[in-house]
Amino acid sequence: MALPKFIVLKSKFNNQYLRYVQEDSQVHSFLQFSGENVVSAFTKLEVVPAQTEGLVHLKCSYNNRYLVRWSPNHWWLVGAANEPEEDQSKWSCTLFKPSTVDNNQQTFRFLHVQLGHYACLWRLAPPFGNCLLAESASIDKDFSDVCIVIDVESLFVLPKYVGFKTEEHGKYLRGQTIERKPYLQFEASDISDPAACHEASFISDGSLRLKSNHFDKLWRLSSGSWILADADDTSASNEETLFWPTKVHDDVVALRKLGNNNYCKRFTDTIRLSCLRAVDTEITKFSRLQVKELVVSRKISNVKFHTRDARIYGKSVVPVATGSTTNKNEQKTNVQVNLSYVDVKNSSWNSTSTIKLGVPITINSPFAFLVDESAFETIREFEGSYKWGEIKESTREVEIAYIVDTLEGKSKVTVTLLGTRASADIPFSYTQHDILMDGKTVTYNMDDGLYTCSATFNLKYETKIEKV
Incomplete structure (x- = not known):
């Protein structure tokens, strides 16, 4: 399986994200499984295909430098190589071979080609604790060499203050009371309408919550799969208020509701005209939402x-x-x-x-x-x-x-x-x-x-x- 162009790696062992250590410390430029957020410049990696099929280079998006051994005498992996190196006889070789674990298309091991060792989490004491080390010559039974790959190439990192409209309809989504309930309706003609303002806030795994500023409440999946703005619960386990933003185009997003895994779309029935409802099983023209950042x-x-x-x-x-x-x-x-x-x-x-x-x-x-x-x-x-x-x-x-x-x-x-x-x-x-x-x-x-x-x-x- 080809990896996405941009990824975040989550350790199967400690459930933390691999991040570039930018702080001034003994492990500056090391890669450490200590990140708490998917949406971060420090956790984002770029996958660069190598000339040899099946091999890749991994590049830290924070500084555009490639993962490489710290020195000829160490197996620590750092984000420090200025150029990719495909000569496997050199200690500075930057080639990795990704392979799926038990045919799971989201779980991988990464073999450092020059050493012939799997990259794994170092489980001992600080300061090198949880850092990435090309040490595992065989598969580790505790999964310290296993990573969950999160595709962030398709993740739309929404701005904080946003408005939405469907490409095919042209009206902006605004808070609207219908039969005494706080619906979200594609009815605003002007993005400056205060009821068309919404706030996005990401949680650690890359999913997000959206709040209607008009109602001052979070969007929530309600009965009939309608999206209402009436929630206060911000607990991470409440999937009724969580969405996954999929990037369709530079300014177009599809919002997948985690409560039922359907995409939100403009929908009309007898009493609700052009309201937001999570019923599309795939992205359609009705679920393609154009994003407008509400910043002057x-x-x-x-x-x-x-x-x-x-x-x-x-x-x-x-x-x-x-x-x-x-x-x-x-x-x-x-x-x-x-x-x-x-x-x-x-x-x-x-x-x-x-x-x-x-x-x-x-x-x-x-x-x-x-x-x-x-x-x-x-x-x-x-x-x-x-x-x-x-x-x-x-x-x-x-x-x-x-x-x-x-x-x-x-x-x-x-x-x-x-x-x-x-x-x-x-x-x-x-x-x-x-x-x-x-x-x-x-x-x-x-x-x-x-x-x-x-x-x-x-x-x-x-x-x-x-x-x-």
Whole structure:
């Protein structure tokens, strides 16, 4: 079975989610079964198919780095490899072979190909307790090497404040009292209708609850599979108030009701016109709900780059500028070679878990660029309107007068300026300020930012002299 592109792994042994350890500690960058939430930048993994069929690389979405052995002398697995490595003779090999357990399509073991050991949970004391270790040479009877795979590629991570409308009907879902009961009806023509505002809140396993702001109550599965907004119970075991949001398109979701495993749709009977009811066994045009985020504007500030977790990749030596001159005299002399080039730097800011639904964004953030093989410098700030993932390019014209000492007579010198071009992915945290449609301002502290930059550094001169 092919794994989804994005997954979260849950340990069969301790029921915790595998997460990247971002905190400054002895196990920084380790993978540890201690995560409490599916919806997290730290638990999300990307499955990258390898060139060999049946093998994969696993990449931490938090920093875009691959799972690899900590060192040649350890079997701990960390999220630290900048590039995938398919040479199985190298300790830095990043290949894994996933296999189902008892033909269960959601339960897997992951074999570290280079070691020939299954990745398992380390059951002994801290600080390495619950960390991922490629130790199990045989199947573990206590299931410390077994993971439940959760598909988060199809999980729609709804924003906090949302409105819904069916694609085929065009009206927004609003709270509406019908025969003295709090129904949800596709009746609002304008998303600014206060009764069309709903709040989404995720619980640890990725399912969510929805609250009607009009009734100030949770959505609940009632008799006849109608969805009413009349619940207060927030206990995790109450499936009547839980939904699973399946991503259909960038802004389209299908809400599966966990109480009866049916999808919610627009439905009409003799007394309930276009009300929400969980009766579709599969996703249809009536259960495709377009999502509108109820935010007027968003500001991103307090950006903090975590360069310790940065991924540096795509390094190559490139010619930056070339120039030449000739000493036509018989005697040695100093000559000047004029070089010119355009220094190009690219930057973009993105989010690894937040859904983008077209809310106007203003961002205030510094730029960060590589200055050598592993060090960064932070320079001036960018402030202005922005769209997640948009590339900002800065250019600077550079003129250099390079002096060549005592060039032989009747000789030509060619000077080439070489540089290292590379890209980097840097996780960042930030503060998000949202202004809602009702004028209220809400603030969040977020950890799901990923900044990407490219630049040229390590400039060096190369000279070539020839007789003329």
